[in-house]
Amino acid sequence: MESIEEGYFELDLKGNFTFFNDSLCRIFACPKDQMSGRNYQTFIRDENRRKIRRIALNVYKTGKPQKIINCDIIRGDAKNSSLEISLSLLRDASDNPAGFRGIARDNTEKKRLEAQLLQAQKMEAIGTLAGGIAHDFNNLLMAVQGNTSLIKMDLASESPHIKRLEHIERCVASGSELTKQLLGFARGGKYEVRPVDLNELIRKSSDMFGNTKKEIQIHTKLNKDLWNVEADHGQIEQVMLNLYVNAWQAMPAGGELYLETSNVSLDEQYVRTYEANPGRYVKVSVTDTGKGISRSVLQRIFDPFFTTKDKSRGSGLGLASAYGIIRNHGGIINVYSEEGKGTTFSIYLPASDRHIVKEDSVIPQTLTGNETVLLIDDEEMIIDIGTEILKKLGYTVYTAESGEQALKIYAEKNDAIDIVILDMIMPGISGAETYEGLREINNDVKVLLSSGYSLNGHSEKILEKGCNGFIQKPFNITDLSIKIREVLN
Secondary structure, eight states, X not given: OTTOSSEEEEEXXXXXXXXXXHHHHHHHTOOHHHHTTOBGGGTBOHHHHHHHHHHHHHHHHHOOOEEEEEEEEEOXXXXXXXXXXXXXXXXXXXXXXXXXXXXEEEOHHHHHHHHHHHHHHHHHHHHHHHHHHHHHHHHHHHHHHHHHHHHHHHSOTTOTHHHHHHHHHHHHHHHHHHHHHHHHHSSSOBSOEEEEOHHHHHHHHHHHHHHHOTTEEEEEEOOTTOOEEEEEHHHHHHHHHHHHHHHHHTOTTOEEEEEEEEEEEEOHHHHGGGTOOOEEEEEEEEEEOSOOOOHHHHTTXXXXXXXXXXXXXXXXXXXXXXXXXXXXXXXXXEEEEETTTEEEEEXXXXXXXXXXXXXXXXXXXXXXXXXXXXXXXXXXXXXXXXXXXXXXXXOEEEEESSHHHHHHHHHHHTTTOOEEEEESOOSSSOHHHHHHXXXXXXXXXXXXXXXXXXXXXXXXXXXXXXXXXXXXXXXXHHHHHHHHHHHHO
């Protein structure tokens, strides 16, 4: 019995331990002298005791062995574990029931891995749904933004309607921020990926947050030799701010917020359940001294629209968006919390050897042109508003509402067409297939991708094949004018 890995035990009819091996002591984290004569129920969580007693009574009455799956215990070191127990009846020399014998296996790690897998599958499905909703909503916002831009261009600067139109544009921007959160949660949603110094990002974002929340004391421990990461600066900043806000809400009377960065290497065993790659990562830890999170809430903490707070204090998208953004960057995010002791969120982002390039900020101006554009989109409202905008900018416009129609037009008029604006998501021939067809007609075709989705795996593949640029819907007239000139010039 001492050589087996599983815990073996014998109980009397009152449930007291009469015999056990060393493995059981290890599983229960309890010394031998404290196990002997102790009742098994002192280790069992309250919610499991009735179930265990019912199973033991059934074994006693029928004499048939039974298996107990996911028996949650409190170990001697106060840690939680989950066991799988095989229980059978123990008889005396006269064949009368004398107690119980059992084999206990620690399946805590197995249970954790299964939960992580189910969570990943659930988040994948919800992310697909969220991405589709955000894409369609962005197309609607595009029509609102486009019409607003056109009306503004036709009005004098002193018109009383300008302020109302600017208010509409602010509403569009707010709607766009909401869809960015949804797309951040959806699988494959990055915008502008470049080398990022996470230390600098954390310094700036935490200073900004700290200036508005004086009751929170922020402590930083940043590795001075931290590796760079390749990321969308705006999205990672959004993740950090979401975590700061979550910490602040967990400390309504004030508290401590600890931010730490470090370089780590994750092996195959650690990353397997997260569907990530082993290798070098930059780790960011965000720890608060708040009230902690219950086990039931932890199971749903990254679900979109799930919140334990009053609806006026959040939409329930913050942590869901953080989860999606980190996963879309090939990273890992997890959480550890104990009620009454606080919470730690840990983020791991793949390290990069690329160096950071400083960029100068420039006030954007609307740029015009006189070239010819082929606008491809399956949404009639996008075709209508896009055509008007492009003509306002000075361009000649051909339109196509499908990939098939676009290829036919381009085959006939490619000598006259200077740039193609191509929607990524279309029925029939997809944006990717349309791009390949355009390249077959003219290998030097200049194409600007446009989508209600953010920059994802499909569009990144097209960009890698030589496509010239990407613009996210909803865009305003200035953004579009700049992107077109970038491609053409």
